[in-house]
Amino acid sequence: MHIMEGYLPASHSLAWYLASAPFVVAGTKRVRTIVRERPEARMTLAASGAFAFVLSALKIPSVTGSCSHPTGTGLGAVIFRPSVMAVLGVIVLLFQALLLAHGGLTTLGANAFSMAIVGPWVAWGIWRLGRSAGLSMALTVFLAAALGDLSTYLFTSFQLALAYPDAVSGVLGAMVKFGGIFAITQIPLAIAEGLLTVVVIDALTGKVRDADKIGVLAGEVR
Amino acid sequence: MRFSRSSWMLLGVAALVIVPLLMGGEFAGADGQAAAAIEEANPGFTPWFTPIWTPPSGEVEGLFFALQAALGALIVGYAIGRRHGRAQAEAERDGPTPPETQKS
Numbered sequence: 001m002h003i004m005e006g007y008l009p010a011s012h013s014l015a016w017y018l019a020s021a022p023f024v025v026a027g028t029k030r031v032r033t034i035v036r037e038r039p040e041a042r043m044t045l046a047a048s049g050a051f052a053f054v055l056s057a058l059k060i061p062s063v064t065g066s067c068s069h070p071t072g073t074g075l076g077a078v079i080f081r082p083s084v085m086a087v088l089g090v091i092v093l094l095f096q097a098l099l100l101a102h103g104g105l106t107t108l109g110a111n112a113f114s115m116a117i118v119g120p121w122v123a124w125g126i127w128r129l130g131r132s133a134g135l136s137m138a139l140t141v142f143l144a145a146a147l148g149d150l151s152t153y154l155f156t157s158f159q160l161a162l163a164y165p166d167a168v169s170g171v172l173g174a175m176v177k178f179g180g181i182f183a184i185t186q187i188p189l190a191i192a193e194g195l196l197t198v199v200v201i202d203a204l205t206g207k208v209r210d211a212d213k214i215g216v217l218a219g220e221v222r
Numbered sequence: 223m224r225f226s227r228s229s230w231m232l233l234g235v236a237a238l239v240i241v242p243l244l245m246g247g248e249f250a251g252a253d254g255q256a257a258a259a260i261e262e263a264n265p266g267f268t269p270w271f272t273p274i275w276t277p278p279s280g281e282v283e284g285l286f287f288a289l290q291a292a293l294g295a296l297i298v299g300y301a302i303g304r305r306h307g308r309a310q311a312e313a314e315r316d317g318p319t320p321p322e323t324q325k326s
Binding site: 002004009010043044046047049052053058060062064097102138167189191195196198203206 | 227228231232234235239241242243245246247249250252254256257260263264269270271272273274275276277286287290291294295296297298301302304305306
Protein backbone atom coordinates (compact mmCIF):
# COMPACT_ATOMS: atom_id res chain seq x y z
CA MET A 1 0.00 0.00 0.00
CA HIS A 2 3.02 2.25 0.00
CA ILE A 3 2.71 4.97 -2.58
CA MET A 4 6.29 5.40 -3.69
CA GLU A 5 8.32 8.52 -3.06
CA GLY A 6 7.50 11.33 -5.49
CA TYR A 7 4.58 9.51 -7.11
CA LEU A 8 1.88 11.84 -5.80
CA PRO A 9 1.56 15.39 -7.17
CA ALA A 10 2.82 17.94 -4.63
CA SER A 11 -0.68 19.32 -4.05
CA HIS A 12 -1.96 15.83 -3.17
CA SER A 13 1.03 15.20 -0.91
CA LEU A 14 0.30 18.38 1.00
CA ALA A 15 -3.45 17.72 1.19
CA TRP A 16 -2.92 14.21 2.66
CA TYR A 17 -0.44 15.61 5.17
CA LEU A 18 -3.04 18.14 6.28
CA ALA A 19 -5.74 15.46 6.43
CA SER A 20 -3.60 13.13 8.55
CA ALA A 21 -2.16 15.71 10.94
CA PRO A 22 -5.21 16.10 13.25
CA PHE A 23 -5.47 12.31 13.68
CA VAL A 24 -1.79 12.06 14.61
CA VAL A 25 -2.12 14.93 17.11
CA ALA A 26 -5.22 13.35 18.68
CA GLY A 27 -3.48 9.97 18.73
CA THR A 28 -0.45 11.39 20.53
CA LYS A 29 -2.71 12.80 23.26
CA ARG A 30 -4.49 9.47 23.56
CA VAL A 31 -1.21 7.56 23.84
CA ARG A 32 -0.02 9.89 26.61
CA THR A 33 -3.31 9.48 28.48
CA ILE A 34 -3.12 5.70 28.27
CA VAL A 35 0.51 5.61 29.43
CA ARG A 36 -0.32 7.91 32.38
CA GLU A 37 -3.60 6.41 33.53
CA ARG A 38 -3.30 2.72 32.71
CA PRO A 39 0.17 1.39 33.50
CA GLU A 40 -1.31 -2.09 33.00
CA ALA A 41 -1.81 -1.29 29.34
CA ARG A 42 1.69 0.00 28.52
CA MET A 43 2.95 -3.42 27.58
CA THR A 44 -0.03 -4.01 25.29
CA LEU A 45 0.47 -0.64 23.67
CA ALA A 46 4.08 -1.50 22.88
CA ALA A 47 3.00 -4.91 21.61
CA SER A 48 0.37 -3.31 19.33
CA GLY A 49 2.99 -1.10 17.71
CA ALA A 50 5.43 -3.99 17.50
CA PHE A 51 2.79 -6.20 15.85
CA ALA A 52 2.34 -3.58 13.10
CA PHE A 53 6.15 -3.44 12.82
CA VAL A 54 6.42 -7.18 12.23
CA LEU A 55 3.47 -7.60 9.91
CA SER A 56 4.33 -4.69 7.65
CA ALA A 57 7.84 -6.10 7.21
CA LEU A 58 6.53 -9.40 5.90
CA LYS A 59 6.11 -9.36 2.15
CA ILE A 60 3.93 -12.34 1.44
CA PRO A 61 3.21 -14.01 -1.91
CA SER A 62 -0.41 -13.94 -3.02
CA VAL A 63 -2.65 -15.83 -5.44
CA THR A 64 -2.29 -13.07 -8.04
CA GLY A 65 1.40 -13.93 -8.46
CA SER A 66 2.55 -10.72 -6.78
CA CYS A 67 3.66 -9.86 -3.27
CA SER A 68 2.24 -7.53 -0.70
CA HIS A 69 2.28 -7.16 3.07
CA PRO A 70 -0.29 -7.03 5.87
CA THR A 71 -0.53 -3.89 8.01
CA GLY A 72 -1.03 -5.20 11.56
CA THR A 73 -2.99 -2.12 12.60
CA GLY A 74 -6.23 -3.88 13.58
CA LEU A 75 -4.88 -5.19 16.88
CA GLY A 76 -4.19 -1.82 18.49
CA ALA A 77 -7.32 -0.29 16.96
CA VAL A 78 -9.58 -2.90 18.55
CA ILE A 79 -7.87 -2.72 21.96
CA PHE A 80 -7.23 1.02 22.31
CA ARG A 81 -9.54 2.62 19.75
CA PRO A 82 -8.13 3.66 16.37
CA SER A 83 -6.50 6.97 17.30
CA VAL A 84 -3.39 5.37 18.84
CA MET A 85 -2.64 3.58 15.59
CA ALA A 86 -2.25 6.93 13.81
CA VAL A 87 0.88 7.46 15.91
CA LEU A 88 2.18 3.88 15.88
CA GLY A 89 1.49 3.56 12.14
CA VAL A 90 3.42 6.73 11.33
CA ILE A 91 6.44 5.36 13.22
CA VAL A 92 6.34 2.21 11.06
CA LEU A 93 5.97 4.26 7.86
CA LEU A 94 8.85 6.56 8.83
CA PHE A 95 11.14 3.59 9.49
CA GLN A 96 10.33 2.17 6.06
CA ALA A 97 10.58 5.52 4.25
CA LEU A 98 13.97 6.39 5.77
CA LEU A 99 15.75 3.03 5.93
CA LEU A 100 14.10 0.98 3.19
CA ALA A 101 13.16 3.55 0.53
CA HIS A 102 9.69 2.03 0.90
CA GLY A 103 7.00 4.64 0.65
CA GLY A 104 8.48 8.08 1.13
CA LEU A 105 8.49 11.41 2.88
CA THR A 106 6.41 13.20 0.23
CA THR A 107 3.85 10.37 0.35
CA LEU A 108 3.98 9.92 4.14
CA GLY A 109 0.76 11.87 4.68
CA ALA A 110 -1.13 9.80 2.12
CA ASN A 111 0.29 6.47 3.33
CA ALA A 112 -0.44 7.42 6.93
CA PHE A 113 -4.03 8.20 6.00
CA SER A 114 -4.60 4.79 4.41
CA MET A 115 -2.61 2.56 6.79
CA ALA A 116 -2.66 4.40 10.11
CA ILE A 117 -6.10 6.05 9.92
CA VAL A 118 -8.57 4.42 7.47
CA GLY A 119 -7.56 0.82 8.26
CA PRO A 120 -7.72 1.22 12.05
CA TRP A 121 -11.04 3.13 11.96
CA VAL A 122 -12.64 0.49 9.73
CA ALA A 123 -11.29 -2.25 12.03
CA TRP A 124 -12.70 -0.50 15.08
CA GLY A 125 -16.06 0.11 13.39
CA ILE A 126 -16.37 -3.58 12.49
CA TRP A 127 -15.33 -4.53 16.03
CA ARG A 128 -18.12 -2.37 17.50
CA LEU A 129 -20.67 -3.66 14.98
CA GLY A 130 -19.71 -7.29 15.60
CA ARG A 131 -19.88 -6.88 19.37
CA SER A 132 -23.30 -5.25 19.28
CA ALA A 133 -24.49 -8.00 16.93
CA GLY A 134 -23.38 -10.54 19.54
CA LEU A 135 -20.65 -12.22 17.47
CA SER A 136 -17.90 -14.04 19.37
CA MET A 137 -14.68 -12.24 20.30
CA ALA A 138 -12.53 -14.33 17.95
CA LEU A 139 -14.78 -13.97 14.92
CA THR A 140 -15.20 -10.23 15.46
CA VAL A 141 -11.46 -9.62 15.87
CA PHE A 142 -10.80 -11.70 12.76
CA LEU A 143 -13.30 -9.71 10.68
CA ALA A 144 -12.12 -6.37 12.09
CA ALA A 145 -8.43 -7.00 11.37
CA ALA A 146 -9.03 -8.56 7.94
CA LEU A 147 -11.40 -5.87 6.69
CA GLY A 148 -9.28 -3.09 8.20
CA ASP A 149 -6.30 -4.45 6.26
CA LEU A 150 -8.32 -4.66 3.04
CA SER A 151 -9.75 -1.15 3.47
CA THR A 152 -6.22 0.27 3.68
CA TYR A 153 -5.43 -1.12 0.25
CA LEU A 154 -8.76 -0.02 -1.23
CA PHE A 155 -8.04 3.47 0.07
CA THR A 156 -4.56 3.45 -1.49
CA SER A 157 -6.22 2.57 -4.81
CA PHE A 158 -8.61 5.48 -4.31
CA GLN A 159 -5.74 7.87 -3.54
CA LEU A 160 -3.87 6.85 -6.68
CA ALA A 161 -7.05 7.06 -8.77
CA LEU A 162 -7.64 10.61 -7.50
CA ALA A 163 -4.12 11.59 -8.54
CA TYR A 164 -4.10 9.66 -11.82
CA PRO A 165 -7.67 9.39 -13.18
CA ASP A 166 -8.03 7.34 -16.32
CA ALA A 167 -8.15 9.41 -19.52
CA VAL A 168 -11.36 7.69 -20.60
CA SER A 169 -13.07 6.21 -17.55
CA GLY A 170 -12.00 8.84 -15.01
CA VAL A 171 -11.40 8.32 -11.28
CA LEU A 172 -13.72 5.30 -11.11
CA GLY A 173 -11.95 3.53 -13.95
CA ALA A 174 -8.54 4.24 -12.41
CA MET A 175 -9.82 2.99 -9.04
CA VAL A 176 -10.74 -0.32 -10.70
CA LYS A 177 -7.27 -0.47 -12.29
CA PHE A 178 -5.34 0.21 -9.08
CA GLY A 179 -7.78 -1.92 -7.08
CA GLY A 180 -6.96 -4.78 -9.45
CA ILE A 181 -3.31 -4.44 -8.46
CA PHE A 182 -3.77 -3.97 -4.72
CA ALA A 183 -7.10 -5.29 -3.50
CA ILE A 184 -7.24 -8.78 -5.02
CA THR A 185 -3.63 -9.49 -4.04
CA GLN A 186 -4.55 -8.38 -0.56
CA ILE A 187 -7.52 -10.70 0.08
CA PRO A 188 -5.52 -13.77 1.22
CA LEU A 189 -3.15 -11.52 3.15
CA ALA A 190 -6.05 -9.86 4.92
CA ILE A 191 -7.35 -13.28 5.95
CA ALA A 192 -3.86 -14.15 7.26
CA GLU A 193 -3.74 -10.90 9.22
CA GLY A 194 -7.17 -11.62 10.74
CA LEU A 195 -6.00 -15.06 11.88
CA LEU A 196 -2.66 -13.78 13.24
CA THR A 197 -4.41 -11.02 15.19
CA VAL A 198 -6.57 -13.60 17.01
CA VAL A 199 -3.48 -15.77 17.66
CA VAL A 200 -1.59 -12.83 19.18
CA ILE A 201 -4.54 -11.83 21.38
CA ASP A 202 -4.78 -15.42 22.65
CA ALA A 203 -1.02 -15.52 23.29
CA LEU A 204 -1.06 -12.18 25.12
CA THR A 205 -3.95 -13.10 27.39
CA GLY A 206 -3.47 -16.80 28.09
CA LYS A 207 -6.27 -18.35 30.12
CA VAL A 208 -8.50 -15.29 30.36
CA ARG A 209 -12.10 -15.89 29.24
CA ASP A 210 -12.66 -14.87 25.61
CA ALA A 211 -15.18 -12.20 26.56
CA ASP A 212 -12.67 -10.47 28.88
CA LYS A 213 -9.59 -10.65 26.66
CA ILE A 214 -9.79 -7.25 25.02
CA GLY A 215 -10.64 -5.58 28.33
CA VAL A 216 -7.64 -7.20 30.01
CA LEU A 217 -5.32 -6.10 27.22
CA ALA A 218 -6.64 -2.55 27.38
CA GLY A 219 -5.91 -2.50 31.11
CA GLU A 220 -9.60 -2.02 31.95
CA VAL A 221 -10.32 -5.44 33.48
CA ARG A 222 -8.05 -7.35 35.81
CA MET B 223 -4.70 -34.86 20.81
CA ARG B 224 -6.72 -31.70 20.56
CA PHE B 225 -5.31 -28.78 18.63
CA SER B 226 -5.81 -25.35 20.11
CA ARG B 227 -7.49 -22.54 18.22
CA SER B 228 -4.09 -20.91 17.66
CA SER B 229 -2.61 -24.04 16.08
CA TRP B 230 -5.43 -24.26 13.55
CA MET B 231 -5.13 -20.59 12.74
CA LEU B 232 -1.35 -20.74 12.26
CA LEU B 233 -1.83 -23.72 9.95
CA GLY B 234 -4.30 -21.61 8.00
CA VAL B 235 -1.77 -18.78 7.70
CA ALA B 236 0.88 -21.22 6.49
CA ALA B 237 -1.52 -22.54 3.85
CA LEU B 238 -2.30 -18.99 2.70
CA VAL B 239 1.43 -18.45 2.07
CA ILE B 240 2.23 -21.86 0.60
CA VAL B 241 -0.68 -22.18 -1.85
CA PRO B 242 0.28 -19.07 -3.90
CA LEU B 243 3.91 -20.27 -3.99
CA LEU B 244 2.74 -23.58 -5.45
CA MET B 245 0.54 -21.75 -7.96
CA GLY B 246 3.63 -19.92 -9.17
CA GLY B 247 4.17 -16.41 -10.47
CA GLU B 248 6.78 -13.69 -10.47
CA PHE B 249 5.81 -12.36 -7.05
CA ALA B 250 6.86 -8.79 -7.73
CA GLY B 251 5.79 -6.18 -5.18
CA ALA B 252 2.33 -4.67 -5.66
CA ASP B 253 3.71 -1.20 -4.79
CA GLY B 254 6.07 -1.37 -7.76
CA GLN B 255 3.29 -2.61 -10.04
CA ALA B 256 1.16 0.39 -9.13
CA ALA B 257 4.10 2.68 -9.91
CA ALA B 258 4.54 0.91 -13.26
CA ALA B 259 0.83 1.38 -14.03
CA ILE B 260 1.19 5.13 -13.38
CA GLU B 261 4.21 5.35 -15.67
CA GLU B 262 2.41 3.39 -18.37
CA ALA B 263 -0.67 5.62 -18.29
CA ASN B 264 1.42 8.81 -18.18
CA PRO B 265 4.27 8.53 -20.68
CA GLY B 266 7.26 10.61 -19.66
CA PHE B 267 6.30 10.49 -15.97
CA THR B 268 9.17 10.94 -13.56
CA PRO B 269 8.70 11.12 -9.78
CA TRP B 270 9.30 14.66 -8.56
CA PHE B 271 11.13 13.51 -5.46
CA THR B 272 13.44 10.56 -4.92
CA PRO B 273 14.15 8.74 -1.65
CA ILE B 274 16.82 10.56 0.34
CA TRP B 275 18.51 7.23 1.02
CA THR B 276 18.11 3.93 -0.79
CA PRO B 277 19.60 0.64 0.42
CA PRO B 278 22.60 0.07 -1.88
CA SER B 279 21.60 -3.53 -2.67
CA GLY B 280 18.88 -6.11 -2.25
CA GLU B 281 20.96 -7.69 0.51
CA VAL B 282 21.09 -4.49 2.54
CA GLU B 283 17.37 -3.99 1.98
CA GLY B 284 16.83 -7.53 3.28
CA LEU B 285 18.88 -6.63 6.35
CA PHE B 286 16.59 -3.74 7.25
CA PHE B 287 13.43 -5.73 6.60
CA ALA B 288 14.76 -8.47 8.86
CA LEU B 289 15.69 -5.88 11.47
CA GLN B 290 12.18 -4.42 11.36
CA ALA B 291 10.57 -7.83 11.82
CA ALA B 292 13.05 -8.84 14.53
CA LEU B 293 12.53 -5.67 16.58
CA GLY B 294 8.76 -6.13 16.42
CA ALA B 295 8.88 -9.83 17.23
CA LEU B 296 11.22 -9.14 20.18
CA ILE B 297 8.73 -6.77 21.79
CA VAL B 298 5.67 -8.95 21.10
CA GLY B 299 7.53 -11.97 22.49
CA TYR B 300 8.58 -10.04 25.59
CA ALA B 301 4.98 -8.94 26.21
CA ILE B 302 3.71 -12.52 25.86
CA GLY B 303 6.43 -13.79 28.20
CA ARG B 304 5.63 -11.20 30.84
CA ARG B 305 1.93 -12.02 30.84
CA HIS B 306 2.66 -15.69 31.31
CA GLY B 307 5.22 -15.01 34.02
CA ARG B 308 2.76 -12.88 35.93
CA ALA B 309 -0.09 -15.35 35.51
CA GLN B 310 2.18 -18.05 36.92
CA ALA B 311 3.22 -15.90 39.87
CA GLU B 312 -0.42 -15.15 40.64
CA ALA B 313 -1.36 -18.81 40.40
CA GLU B 314 1.38 -19.74 42.87
CA ARG B 315 0.36 -17.00 45.26
CA ASP B 316 -3.32 -17.91 45.15
CA GLY B 317 -2.58 -21.58 45.70
CA PRO B 318 -3.83 -24.46 43.63
CA THR B 319 -7.09 -23.81 41.80
CA PRO B 320 -8.98 -26.13 39.51
CA PRO B 321 -7.90 -25.52 35.92
CA GLU B 322 -10.22 -23.10 34.13
CA THR B 323 -12.22 -24.58 31.36
CA GLN B 324 -11.99 -22.54 28.24
CA LYS B 325 -14.50 -22.51 25.47
CA SER B 326 -13.05 -22.16 22.04
